[in-house]
Amino acid sequence: MEPGGPLMANFLQQVVSGLATGGIYGSLALALVLIYRATRVINFAQGEMGMFATFIALWLIESGWPYWGAFFATLAIAFVGGVVVERVVIRPVERAPAVTVVIITIGLLIGLNGAAFWIWGGETRAFPSAFSTRAIHVGGVAFSIQDLGVIGVSLAAVGLLYVFFRFTKLGLGLRAAALNPEASRLVGVRVGWMLALGWGFASVLGALSGMMVAPLVFLDPNMMRAVLLYALAAAILGGLDSPIGAVVGGLVLGVGLNLISTYVDFIGDQLKLPVAFAVILAVLLVKPTGLFGRTTVRRV
Amino acid sequence: MTRRRAITLGAQAGAFLVAVALLTVLPHWLGDFRASQVAYVGIYFIAIMGLNILTGYTGQISLGHGAFMAIGGYTTAIMVGHHNVRDLWTIPLAGLVAGGAGLLFGVPALRLSGLYLALATFAIAVALPAVLKKFDHFTGGTQGIQLFGRPGFTGKGYENVHVLGQTLTFNNWLYYLTWTVAAVLFLIAWLVLGGRMGRTFRAIRDSEIAATSSGVNLPLYKTLAFGLSAFYAGVAGSLFALATTFVNPDTFPIILSLYLLIGAVISGLGSLWGIAAGALFIQYVPDLASKYVSKAPGAPSVAYAVILIIVVLLLPFGLTGLIRKSARPLTDRLFRGHNQ
């Protein structure tokens, strides 16, 4: 065995499992960023929307649907749900101060959490994983197939979204509506619907992260609380304005926290969250718009 | 002073006196239990006032005011629980410690604006419970600190309290204590915000660039607002610790910070006159939801959320917005009547 082999192997395993959780944080962070760019608010209910969708997925699976059938059906339901939420409760407060909209999303958080308790109860449930929990061995390092699968799904989702936003007309309309609503209206973009679609896509990402994290932590109504906080941290780290920043922030946070809690005894699991937020505060103080935050180039 | 301003001031002074009179006699009709509930309303009243100074007057959103309450609460708990200091003296001290923390936080906060600031404050509220648990030497860790029965704790517990020649039950004592503090702090806020400082705060909220160019020392006033706001939160936290008779890391959860912001928005930002509504909302709506809707687990939260969302949709500018909207035609009519 080469020198430092087991240490190195352990390190690589931690990095990969960090990338898996990081991918989950990154997906949810991207959802937050999508909504921030469209509506200029943080959707505090993003995690609970994902949790609720995950319960729907479990319900479908338990009533006999195959995993992937339930998976895609849930994404579709989540999309519709996101659009409906925007139309019904966000649209009416469009012109109100940002803090009012934030309050609405906090209301949604409380309501969805309560509704999940009401419908499905508070006990934790096992959620099936699409991937085997076995490990594959590559050069003495054991990688969990589940971790690799989660990384793959997150990257595929982010990649698809990138292609959609970058190369389709609707994607361009969505970006334009977020950047300059008034000018978008003048070229015929239906800005109101663009915002609703943005909520729909964000909701899909939330559902995705919910279904990916549920096999790791078990499903219960409070499952997404911590994930939301990490996603927030990732989004701030990357810059609330930057979709790429959100994904990178999620991965950095996932790997970083995994390594810190493995190798720094004092921090362990207990201080993970405070450390995450201490890092965020530090980043904000040095770079107030995050690592990838927009420094707009504008000439008059 | 214009006539309109005089009438507004008069109406406000009148409203204040009527409120004081009502609050003084109210315990005669409240039972002991209800008195303690209304004492909590007073505590939220103070905390929301503090948050309103920051968010409503200077436009800096805080999602972490529960953390400043925690600082105040722990200051009182440590002084009374560990060092046998008389609890009343710790109230202003708790305010000062929290206010100091607010000033300290206000300096780096200058670099942040809008939602970034909100999230930074949120980060503090999120991180605080874990920090309190970790540094258990001062904070008692997960166990927290017991005030009940400590020598510095007025009434030692639930004994009657003798004050100004009156004998009060413990809950009535709490009631008068919190509302006296609330009234004093309200007057201070009214004077401060009605004067030059209030105008400066509002100028900052409306446009930082315009405020700076008319000579406002922006960093000074924004930090000052943070400090003042945290002072109020600290006092509220101190009273909260006295009312619950103990503190532990879960006494000031993240959701408290969110509730305070909900209260401030329902009150209406940028005015002191709707705050009681926000405080009542925090204290009573969750109870009402479970009492009258359904006690099934989760159901009260759903009811609470529905009520909250409907209230915010109906009153996007809070109760104050409603008062202003309905008061304007009235004052307009008064003036028209006078001119003709």
Next chain:
Amino acid sequence: MPPLLQLEDVHARYGPTTALRGISLTVGEGESVAVLGANGAGKTTTLRAISGTVKRSGRIEFAGQSLGRRGPESVSRLGIAHVPEGRGTFGELTVRENLRLGAYTQRGAAFKADYVRVLNLFPWMADREGQQAGTLSGGEQQMLALGRALMQRPRLLLLDEPSLGLAPSIVGEIFRRVKVLNAEEGLSVLIVEQNAVVALDTAARAYVLEVGRVVVTGSSEELRRNESVRRSYLGY
């Protein structure tokens, strides 16, 4: 035949501030019309009332359709391209994406042909397709805005202060383009402009606004001869 665009007694306000107090004007098919006036006279608001970016009342008809209740999304679909104050370019998007947005309501095939046409009109854009619009010079941004408007295949072009903040030579260039589009392609144009000299040079007719009302109207020739117009807006 009724004019392409007709405004009759149009009022508009921003909150408590009244901006238009009963404007009436027309733009005929293929005509080029200017709206002159001082700051705050209601020039910009007139355009905003047409495109639906401000709340308005009164009669506004375009090609036989009433615009009164339509929002900007719907007005633009009828064939009115509004280049707003400050040009409305999307600074974070590329030149190509800005032009693509102009064709947002067109079918994909139409985009290709129109894109080539705009690049022929402004050849410099071809080399800088991928550049962020925010990094262009002011004059280039104005041309990009014009190009974007043309991508909308408009029957009527609304231009708000195209000269704002630009060097005189570039102003001349832009107005020449507009004049050519009007003369050779029959594009109807309504230009709001403070620079009355260039505006009267480009347009065949003009309206002069003061505090939300039309005070003078006539052909460009008549207005140039009008004593008070000359003193207030032409400066000689």
